Amino acid sequence: MQAKIDALISWLKQDESFYLAPNITIQDTIESGRGVILVEDSLNKNDIIVSIPSSHQINFNTIVCHLSHFNKNLSIPSVTAAKDSVIADLYGHIYQDKGLEEYEDIRFEKYKLFASEFVEGLTSFQLVSLYILAEWILLPVWSNNEISSFWEPFFNVWPSNHELRSIPTIWNLSEKTKFKHLLPLLTDGALAHTKRISSLIENDWEIIKPIIIKWLDSTTIKNGMDINSLFEDYLHIYFVINSRCLYCPIPNRDADIASNFTLVPYVDFLNHNEKVGEFCYPHVSNKSISGYGIGQFSILCGDHSYQTKKEEILLNYGAHSNDFLLNEYGFVMESNCWNYIDVTKFLIGLFENDNESRQFLEEHEYWGDYTINENEVSYRIIIALSLFATKDYRGVEKLMSGYISEDNFMPKVRPILLQILTTVLKHCEERHTELKEVGTLPNSDKWIISNLVTIIKGYEEILKVHIDNL
Ligand SMILES: C[S@@+](CC[C@H](N)C(=O)[O-])C[C@H]1O[C@@H](n2cnc3c(N)ncnc32)[C@H](O)[C@@H]1O
Structure with missing residues (x-):
């Protein structure tokens, strides 16, 4: 790989507006492939890390x-x-x-x-x-x-x-x-x-x-x-x-x-970190020095400065859950604060024989898209369960408009929510066991299975936090 990276850099040097900070290099690891690391000195806020001309995008x-x-x-x-x-x-x-x-x-x-x-x-x-x-x-x-x-x-x-x-x-x-x-x-x-x-x-x-x-x-x-x-x-x-x-x-x-995208050599070696707004950031200069293309694409150092040799220079790809990262990029993070669980299937099941409530929720745009993350059970879930538990249409309308607090409904919502979360957790635990079994089969791909297990573990963690708090 080193020879290929050297060839890439020589190719980029054909355009004199290419710039690469002299104190970084590429490291290749099994866990995350190629990535950019600091080799000496430091990189501080607004330092240019790499800058790629239009001609090479x-x-x-x-x-x-x-x-x-x-x-x-x-x-x-x-x-x-x-x-x-x-x-x-x-x-x-x-x-x-x-x-x-x-x-x-x-x-x-x-x-x-x-x-x-x-x-x-x-x-x-x-x-x-x-x-x-x-x-x-x-x-x-x-x-x-x-x-x-x-x-x-x-x-x-x-x-x-x-x-x-x-x-x-x-x-x-x-x-x-x-x-x-x-x-x-x-x-x-x-x-x-x-x-x-x-x-x-x-x-x-x-x-x-x-x-x-x-x-x-x-x-x-x-x-x-x-x-x-x-x-x-x-x-x-x-x-x-x-x-x-x-x-x-x-x-x-x-x-x-x-x-609206561009492929930018070397910049695309930067691996992802979940923290938004802390790491490097892009800057596109509209002035196209090469005479064509969309402009020089640069990456600058963000608030997080780099002082330690071999520290990896990272970029945030967006506030993405592990389900998203797996699908779009083929990897997951051991710990990811953007994970969430879609429990729509479980809630919708409750209203199977209750068209009136379903219609009410649809009319008020509270039907479906029920999610839970590590910090909260979505307000949409609280609304739907308040209606399911009380059939108090007027009260729920007031709740939707913010005239009354959800505390009025929680005593009745809590046991149903607990039951749903416990059911979802049981599903996750079964899936977890199944994945472990698949992982022991001959020819199973340990890395892929571990990615799927990490997603399920993330779900279990979210569910346990809320079950404990209810
Ligand atoms: C923009 S590229 C980054 C460079 C890439 N590592 C390479 O080898 O060329 C995005 C890819 O890097 C890997 N990647 C990025 N961030 C990662 C991370 N935090 N952990 C594991 N793999 C990561 C994933 O394979 C992803 O599809």
Whole structure:
């Protein structure tokens, strides 16, 4: 890996606006993969840790610039206008180094399929995954390994399939996974999340698949590649993007919030910490020194300064529960204050034969979305249980409006809540035992099972706190 990281840094140094603090390095561990650590001196508030030029980021904007080098008909004026000479120079150097003539680059042929209207209609996820599939997986086959992508040093430091194997959507959608049997062992919250991402991924695949089929049909020597193997590659690429992308406004993509991201080498080595607002923070300078792209992306030191050698430099990815982290990034935290339990299924069951109460809660927008975290049982639960316990519609309306306190209802709510929490805890304990058993089976993957056990333990801790307090 060190050689690949050295190659990445040399590649980044091609652009003189690249900056890397001299006192940091990458360490690679089994627990969290690559991460950034301090090697000497200190890093203090607002110190720049790393700063990456536009030219070396992958996003909707830079991809369109690269594609338009190969496809002169592809033009999105606000994006492509400024880049022509810069990108032409860049490819000029690449061909010179390889001793190739420009016409020998197969991409002039293959990228004709990128019509302007088609590209403009894509989301960032669709374009970025399609482009990476072409540059990373297809280009070596198309060119018989003679042409490598400009982005190759970046691709080379991305996680392998094996490193991303704890992501449930991969168990759900891959034909090659060995972990489908683990899907029923997910919590309800995690499984709902898996289904949501799965349908997004399948939807995106349907949009980009016609292009991939045309590419396949026009490729004579396929080296065993077919649409199914490319789906597996796409799935891998999707989660490389998903687990490494950084929020950043992308001009012309503002209608779709999920399209506002960029992939930033080296910055994407920063691992997550649950504390919000304490660690590093990003800064995007709109001035695009490279002449194209969305701007220089920098990471600066936050309130937490670094004085100790080997201390890991961390970033907060957001206030995410373990169910979320597992689904989006394929890891969990031993202790995570953002964990919560969705107990909607258990509460809704109470109203099975009580349409009037259900309707009342629906009308007042208190039906469903019942959650508990380590600090509180949500107010929605208290409202629903107050109604269930008393059928006092007027009283509950006053409670909703804040005219009376929940203390009026708690004597009746408490025993029902206790019963629900005890039932949920029993379910968790059974699941915990089941996971331990699955973990002892030959060929079980200890790391994935331990991730699932950590999620259940987090649930048990939340439940026990509230059961003890009731
Ligand atoms: C943005 S990347 C960070 C760099 C990554 N470790 C690598 O090897 O390239 C996000 C990925 O890092 C890993 N990761 C991040 N924070 C972690 C943490 N606190 N514990 C374990 N793994 C973590 C997860 O695999 C996640 O998908």
